[in-house]
Amino acid sequence: MDTIPTPFRVDSLPQPRIRNAEKRDAAEIAQIYHQATQDGLATFESFLASPDERERWVEEHRGRFPLLVAEWSGRLLGWASLSPYPIRPHIDGVVEMLIYIDRDFRRHGVGRELMRALQVAARESGHRKIIGRFVVHNDAGRTLCRQTGWREVGVHLKHMYLDGRWQDMVIVEYLIPENLK
8 A cells, every 4th residue: 555655744634534434444444453463552462353354343333332434535544443341340431442543644643633533422422431551652642642631540560461572551541521420
């Protein structure tokens, strides 16, 4: 896939279109996810998700648990999703966020646009808190969270053994005051 000539700045071009993901986006969503597993920045998973698996996953993200994509000139720049927070017992109103940006567009404002749209979607869906987790050395992710009103809750030390070494995980949260009433 061709890359956009540098320097690419979202601020200097028309804003990316943020929209709900569709089945046709599954292959690009899987590709962006694969980049994250290769780069070791946002996920502890090492498996590769197939486009077919991602197509089913896209269909599961409707209603209160949206999957948003950032698109510019017909290309997906990144995606962000809300999912039920995977704890027991289930706590209504708390969701988990995933956000992945195509490596050609990281640190160019795409993540900020997706994050803001996801926060709005969470508020409109009635959620009161969003939780996020990612590897501690993901400086861009930590900066994005600070810029968009998130709070670092803490760090799980030596949380996952991946690629021959222990990885620490940072936990972040975003409260939605309008829904805390």
